[in-house]
Amino acid sequence: MLIQAYSVERIRQAEAAAQARTGDGVLMRRAATALAQVVVARLTARLGSRPGSRLPGRSVVLLVGTGDNGGDALIAGALLRGRGLAVTAVLTDPARAHADGLARLRRAWGRVVTADDPRVAGLLAGADVVIDGLVGLAARPPLREPAASLVRLAVDSPALTVAVDLPSGLHPDTGVVSGPVFRADVTVTFGALKPGLLLADEWCGTVVSDDLGMGVGTAPGTSVRADLLALTDGAAAALLPDPGRADDKYTGGLVGVAAGSTDYPGAPVLSVGGAVCLRPGMVRYAGAQAKAVVARWPEVVAAESVERAGRVQAWVVGPGMGTDETAAATLRTVLEQDVPVLVDADGLTLLAGHRDWLDRRRAAGQVTVLTPHDREFTRVFGDLDLTDRLDAVRRAAATSGAVVLLKGHRTLVAAPDGTTWVNLTGTPWLASAGSGDVLSGVIGSLLASGLPADRAAALGAHLHGRAGERAERAGRAGAHALWEFLRG
Numbered sequence: 440m441l442i443q444a445y446s447v448e449r450i451r452q453a454e455a456a457a458q459a460r461t462g463d464g465v466l467m468r469r470a471a472t473a474l475a476q477v478v479v480a481r482l483t484a485r486l487g488s489r490p491g492s493r494l495p496g497r498s499v500v501l502l503v504g505t506g507d508n509g510g511d512a513l514i515a516g517a518l519l520r521g522r523g524l525a526v527t528a529v530l531t532d533p534a535r536a537h538a539d540g541l542a543r544l545r546r547a548w549g550r551v552v553t554a555d556d557p558r559v560a561g562l563l564a565g566a567d568v569v570i571d572g573l574v575g576l577a578a579r580p581p582l583r584e585p586a587a588s589l590v591r592l593a594v595d596s597p598a599l600t601v602a603v604d605l606p607s608g609l610h611p612d613t614g615v616v617s618g619p620v621f622r623a624d625v626t627v628t629f630g631a632l633k634p635g636l637l638l639a640d641e642w643c644g645t646v647v648s649d650d651l652g653m654g655v656g657t658a659p660g661t662s663v664r665a666d667l668l669a670l671t672d673g674a675a676a677a678l679l680p681d682p683g684r685a686d687d688k689y690t691g692g693l694v695g696v697a698a699g700s701t702d703y704p705g706a707p708v709l710s711v712g713g714a715v716c717l718r719p720g721m722v723r724y725a726g727a728q729a730k731a732v733v734a735r736w737p738e739v740v741a742a743e744s745v746e747r748a749g750r751v752q753a754w755v756v757g758p759g760m761g762t763d764e765t766a767a768a769t770l771r772t773v774l775e776q777d778v779p780v781l782v783d784a785d786g787l788t789l790l791a792g793h794r795d796w797l798d799r800r801r802a803a804g805q806v807t808v809l810t811p812h813d814r815e816f817t818r819v820f821g822d823l824d825l826t827d828r829l830d831a832v833r834r835a836a837a838t839s840g841a842v843v844l845l846k847g848h849r850t851l852v853a854a855p856d857g858t859t860w861v862n863l864t865g866t867p868w869l870a871s872a873g874s875g876d877v878l879s880g881v882i883g884s885l886l887a888s889g890l891p892a893d894r895a896a897a898l899g900a901h902l903h904g905r906a907g908e909r910a911e912r913a914g915r916a917g918a919h920a921l922w923e924f925l926r927g
């Protein structure tokens with residue numbers, strides 16, 4: 440199963456349709472029930488079986504904003520009162536707090552204070568659970584006062600922290616974070632995952648998703664395609680091509696790597712290594728480092744130029760090839776071939792001055808994959824602002840007609856048709872020289888095996904990230920360590 444996230448707009452549409460079926464207040468009661476259940480389960484697990492670890496009497500602080508997100512928190516608070524917990528709601532604006540939720544909490548003998556109450560800091564410091572019901576789907580960070588100050592106080596609390604729908608301070612659609620953000624141990628999210636929960640997962644803790652019976656993405660008449668996709672290990676394994684009994688070296692995927700120069704002998708070895716470790720039918724190499732490449736990878740068929748390399752089913756072009764005239768000519772020759780082409784590193788720098796080469800491929804219906812890091816992205820797509828990375832990568836794909844993989848802590852992949860992926864594997868260990876070269880070879884190999892380009896890119900990033908995690912756990916240094924962990 441793929442992990443699927445839906446935009447606020449899509450969730451609101453499904454919510455409206457569900458509300459029409461169920462009537463007022465039903466979804467919110469379901470949300471509050473799910474939230475209270477998670478709080479009870481997580482608090483019970485946290486307290487364990489130590490003496491004095493009973494639930495009744497434990498203190499819960501609700502941070503309550505002015506919308507339905509606060510309503511969820513208030514009704515959950517009333518339910519938790521029913522389990523004997525001591526519940527205090529801290530309201531940012533009493534006049535605009537969810538009226539029905541507030542009435543329910545009061546009827547259940549919950550305590551209510553305002554954000555400017557001098558006891559708030561002490562309450563948060565002494566709480567067993569803090570529930571963030573400040574903002575949800577309507578969030579437009581940065582948080583305004585007094586919500587911002589409440590979040591700052593909550594950060595210091597030793598309590599179990601639970602976010603309602605999403606941690607306040609992050610944008611549900613873009614994951615962009617500005618100002619203080621609620622750091623959640625658990626996020627209980629409703630309807631469906633929001634893109635922000637995947638893009639800024641470091642703030643969300645464990646994410647529990649409850650569909651509340653809304654059927655987001657499955658309701659009749661709605662588009663089933665999610666707004667943001669991510670792979671699980673299971674989905675990645677299912678995509679990974681395996682040679683069949685009838686395959687030979689020509690049908691198992693023939694990938695070419697055009698890379699390296701006299702100045703950069705290492706990059707082609709790393710890139711070819713990434714390709715070889717994915718076990719395609721054959722890897723061809725074209726460039727100035729044929730000897731070094733074959734010395735490390737004897738199975739590779741090497742030539743000095745693309746013209747002499749022979750046919751392939753996909754090309755990788757760029758790593759360490761420099762930006763001189765010879766490199767530009769190589770790039771041009773590769774881009775003229777009617778096979779999927781992945782352009783990386785120096786190839787991207789060259790491409791920045793030759794956008795027409797991309798346009799020609801687009802017009803001919805040829806598949807191109809670009810794999811920039813931020814600086815390369817800016818070189819090629821100078822007009823696109825990287826503050827909102829999701830938006831930037833989507834626009835880049837739409838305007839260039841290429842699948843664009845934007846590297847980073849959460850690597851993004853966008854296809855020209857709008858399909859977008861976020862990679863959830865990896866570690867900052869990968870932020871080391873040469874690891875991007877390995878990635879280019881991995882994806883090239885997957886392209887040669889015939890996977891659709893956006894899937895090849897997303898799968899490559901997933902495998903590369905897992906390899907980085909394994910290399911880090913094994914205490915290994917250097918991008919070449921990735922090879923042995925690529926198909927573990």
Ligand SMILES: NC(=O)C1=CN([C@@H]2O[C@H](COP(=O)(O)OP(=O)(O)OC[C@H]3O[C@@H](n4cnc5c(N)ncnc54)[C@H](O)[C@@H]3O)[C@@H](O)[C@H]2O)[C@@H](O)CC1
Binds near residue numbers: 454507511581582653
């Ligand atoms: N969509 C759904 O399927 C469901 C939604 N429910 C809840 O309803 C929530 C959405 O409720 P609302 O639409 O009332 O909106 P919110 O509760 O997300 O927002 C409330 C208020 O926060 C304010 N706000 C926005 N940005 C702010 C900032 N930076 N600083 C301070 N205040 C800010 C807005 O002015 C808005 O009036 C969801 O997140 C969820 O918790 C559930 O009750 C039931 C099901």
Ligand SMILES: Nc1ncnc2c1ncn2[C@@H]1O[C@H](COP(=O)(O)OP(=O)(O)O)[C@@H](O)[C@H]1O
Binds near residue numbers: 850866867
């Ligand atoms: N902070 C980070 N956390 C996780 N992965 C990262 C981080 N920074 C970079 N990466 C990954 O490391 C790789 C670096 O690639 P790149 O910048 O092209 O390096 P190089 O050109 O030296 O090979 C990419 O796969 C990128 O997604």
Ligand SMILES: [K+]
Binds near residue numbers: 573602604606
């Ligand atoms: K929230």
